[in-house]
Amino acid sequence: MTAMTAELLSALDDSSKDVGEALTLPPALYTSEEVLDFERDAIYAKEWLCVGRAERIPEAGDWFTVNIAREPIIVVRDKEGAIRAMSAVCQHRAMQVCEGQGNTTTFKCPYHHWIYGLDGRLLGAPAMERTENFEKADWGLPQMRVELWMGFIFVNFDPDASPLAPTLERYSKYLINYDLENAVCPGTFTLEDMPWNWKVMFENFNDGYHANRLHQYVQDFCPSNLSAFPEPWSDDSNVIFRTSGYTHLDGGFNATHRVIMPVYPDLTEEERSRSTFALIPPTLCFGTAPDQCFFFLVRPKTAQTIDVEIGYIFHPSALEDPLFEEKVILSDAGVQVFVRQDQDATTKVQLGLNSRFAPRGRYSWQEESHVQFNRWLTQRYRAGWSNRAAATS
Secondary structure, eight states: OOSOOHHHHHHGGGGSSOTTTOBOOOTHHHHOHHHHHHHIIIIITTSOEEEEEGGGSOSTTEEEEEEETTEEEEEEEOTTSOEEEEEOBOTTTOOBOOOSEEEOSEEEOTTTOOEEETTSOEEEOTTOTTSTTOOGGGOOOOEEEEEEETTEEEEESOTTOOOSGGGGHHHHTTSGGGOGGGOBOOOEEEEEEESSOHHHHHHHHTOGGGHHHHTTTTTTTSOGGGEEOOSOOOTTOOOEEEEEEOSSSSBOSSTTSBOOSOOOTTOOTTGGGEEEEEEETTTEEEEEOSSOEEEEEEEEEETTEEEEEEEEEBOGGGGGSTTHHHHHHHHHHHHHHHHHHHHHHHHHHHHHHTSTTOOOOBOOGGGHHHHHHHHHHHHHHHHHHHHHHHHHO
8 A cells, every 4th residue: 555645645734724723644654664765755865964963073083973864974074174974885885884983084994995085085995996987086975965053963965955054043043042052962872763753753842732741740840831932933944943931940850840950151031931842853853941952863763763862962161060970960860751751652652653543633722833843844745746756757
């Protein structure tokens, strides 16, 4: 049975109406491998993909790899200090050139020892002198576009993609006082093979409706009814976000309901009285609190499994505290309460989406972000559908 049909595409109209009228997305969009294959071309091959923080590779020759939508990517700081992204697939026999992270002056494919520079140029290819019409300049690692935003590295497979930053301006102004380019992420950890679709992850992250319902008691300081959607949706926007007000100043996502780490010093009183939750699809979920920011990098493996890389970002003064490590442990322990509750919920949502009784439900006003996400998706599904039809005609 074919999942991607004109009828399915037409059904998205009902998910893009005003929040008071809209229906949730068709369940097949969360369960079908065919849909994910379509998304690889319609979304992941066209959109800006967040791969991590720039501070992860501070020195020339620092590099790491990431795999997104079946594409292994090398992210490296070159000799001039610029950040580059390139395919990790050797242009000889498709061996992955490297995995993990490190520091180097060149990349050597372990299979046949083809050697590439930090800029992707092929520098050495043993025993190729008898190969006719072989020029090393023609066989470098394919390059991707790179853009930095708020200290995050984004890459794009599409050489003609429009710049990212202008499409995030609705949200960028909410982050100015965090000075994220100079903030500190001590490291990340990755949860592998989480059993739900990437869109389930995005919806849960930005769902104010469940805030002090699923997270009753632990999130009562940041209740669902204080969710707000302050910026009207725009079709040229690549960010979906909401604010979540607190019942008191300097709230914290832990059992004390108070901040644990130092508050970002330039925040206004209004900013110290709320969080923001933002989606920059299809890879980055990002949020703020008075004492920290947090991000999830979402990477689909199958239609119903993902890897999620998680990190926290602090003001640099936090690291000067002699008890920094102990406070990180305390802060993370509070967050893990939310993570466990969310993981249980999203696992069961994914199971429900596979049911013959899976609904196309209705939205609360507190779920306005979901309708905006639906509109973002629908635009890209329609463009991808048109491109596929043109390619087969």
